[in-house]
Amino acid sequence: MLLINLKRVLLLNKSKEIAVYVHWPFCAKKCPYCDFNSHVSKQEINYKDWEAAYKNEVNIEQDKLGGKIVRSIFFGGGTPSLMPPNLVDSIIQHIGKKWAITNKTEITVEANPSSVEIQNFKHLAANGVNRLSLGIQSLNDNSLKFLGRNHKAKDSLKALEIAKKNFDRVSFDLIYGLPLQTAAAWEKELADAISLSGEHMSAYQLTIEKGTPFYSMHRDKKIVLPSESTLLNLYTITDSILKNAKLEKYEVSNYALKNAESIHNVKIWEGFEYCGIGPGAHGRIKKNNKWFATHKYSSPNIWLYRNLKGDSSLYKNDVIHPRERAQEILLTSLRLTKGIKIKTLFENTNITKLDTFINIDNLSRLKKIGLIHINHESLKITNKGFPLLDTIINKLLL
Numbered sequence: 001m002l003l004i005n006l007k008r009v010l011l012l013n014k015s016k017e018i019a020v021y022v023h024w025p026f027c028a029k030k031c032p033y034c035d036f037n038s039h040v041s042k043q044e045i046n047y048k049d050w051e052a053a054y055k056n057e058v059n060i061e062q063d064k065l066g067g068k069i070v071r072s073i074f075f076g077g078g079t080p081s082l083m084p085p086n087l088v089d090s091i092i093q094h095i096g097k098k099w100a101i102t103n104k105t106e107i108t109v110e111a112n113p114s115s116v117e118i119q120n121f122k123h124l125a126a127n128g129v130n131r132l133s134l135g136i137q138s139l140n141d142n143s144l145k146f147l148g149r150n151h152k153a154k155d156s157l158k159a160l161e162i163a164k165k166n167f168d169r170v171s172f173d174l175i176y177g178l179p180l181q182t183a184a185a186w187e188k189e190l191a192d193a194i195s196l197s198g199e200h201m202s203a204y205q206l207t208i209e210k211g212t213p214f215y216s217m218h219r220d221k222k223i224v225l226p227s228e229s230t231l232l233n234l235y236t237i238t239d240s241i242l243k244n245a246k247l248e249k250y251e252v253s254n255y256a257l258k259n260a261e262s263i264h265n266v267k268i269w270e271g272f273e274y275c276g277i278g279p280g281a282h283g284r285i286k287k288n289n290k291w292f293a294t295h296k297y298s299s300p301n302i303w304l305y306r307n308l309k310g311d312s313s314l315y316k317n318d319v320i321h322p323r324e325r326a327q328e329i330l331l332t333s334l335r336l337t338k339g340i341k342i343k344t345l346f347e348n349t350n351i352t353k354l355d356t357f358i359n360i361d362n363l364s365r366l367k368k369i370g371l372i373h374i375n376h377e378s379l380k381i382t383n384k385g386f387p388l389l390d391t392i393i394n395k396l397l398l
Helices: 006-010 047-065 085-098 121-126 141-146 153-166 183-196 213-219 228-244 263-270 300-309 322-333 342-349 360-368 386-396
Strands: 017-024 069-077 100-111 131-137 169-176 200-205 248-251 254-256 274-277 282-287 290-296 314-320 372-374 378-381
Touching: 017 263, 017 282, 047 085, 047 274, 047 282, 047 300, 069 085, 069 263, 085 100, 085 121, 100 263, 121 153, 131 153, 153 169, 169 183, 183 228, 200 228, 228 248, 228 386, 248 263, 263 322, 274 290, 314 322, 322 342, 322 386, 360 372, 360 386, 378 386
Parallel strands: 017 069, 017 274, 069 100, 100 131, 131 169, 169 200
Antiparallel strands: 200 254, 248 254, 274 282, 282 290, 290 314, 372 378
16 A cells, blocks of 8 residues: 655644445345445446546545545445446545545445455455454345345355454444334344454444435335334443443444544544545535535436546535534534533634524433533533434434
């Protein structure tokens, strides 16, 4: 992996840090609950064209943003571990030529536990990837079948074993709140997961998203989710069991050993600058002291065609008003158990008063009933408030 020299790094300061998200839009199979920008390619993928397009987009972003220290690179999708390892390496190398990659840069690739992807783990690690995020989703074969996954529980065990041999940092995802799921079944699954876990685990509650097969099935009563009280119990069980295993909750659905949090996600939730590379990738970038919301064309074919033709792949590039940006940062940072530092929020958005974007009356009420903690330094959701996070945020935003 290309590492920048120390002298150049020292010329750049914290305000020059950026996170880079690289989107690979293709999957072997589209899961029925997934509303991400992912597609099953109906034609052979020309990897040379995709390599050229990714490099073009990195060049454009660097020309626009200037010198940066890359704090993290995250390959998401889709299923980016299906990318040829040499393509991943080429993109990392090119980012390193345009910006400063250091030995502290976190480089994550999302993967599924299939045999094809497992074969790529060794090569990815050799090419500079230092963190793997495995989409296990369940350790129960019946649940995996319901979720439309291509793998079985035994495949997950094999993938984890090989991942740990190749990467110092390994995380995996689980989904709970499935139809008919009981507390006892979830407790057993968590116990099994803990016996396998490393430094990080994500536990997501199944959500029904518009436009997915699960949405129409839920609408037609073919899928019935557990009651709110059951879901709350499952959430509480998750917190308790993982905490006892020293996997502390640092975000509403993410748990980690001390100092093992996902740097990429935390930086974005805290409101730091990030750019998106690839079809449908979003970004929040700062230029001339103004925030911009960027969004690339979502269609892989349109994005690739425009890119290679020399046209802009930007579908959206809008200035964000400081008040709107402050609300965005509040929305994401309150997902973190540590909340948000008020001074940092003000400095990041040129806002000087909370009452310009927060309902102060509701803030006082939420504090009084123990759902929010606030002092002159920080604002955060309490443990009591986390199960009501979405409701609390809606009450806070003006």
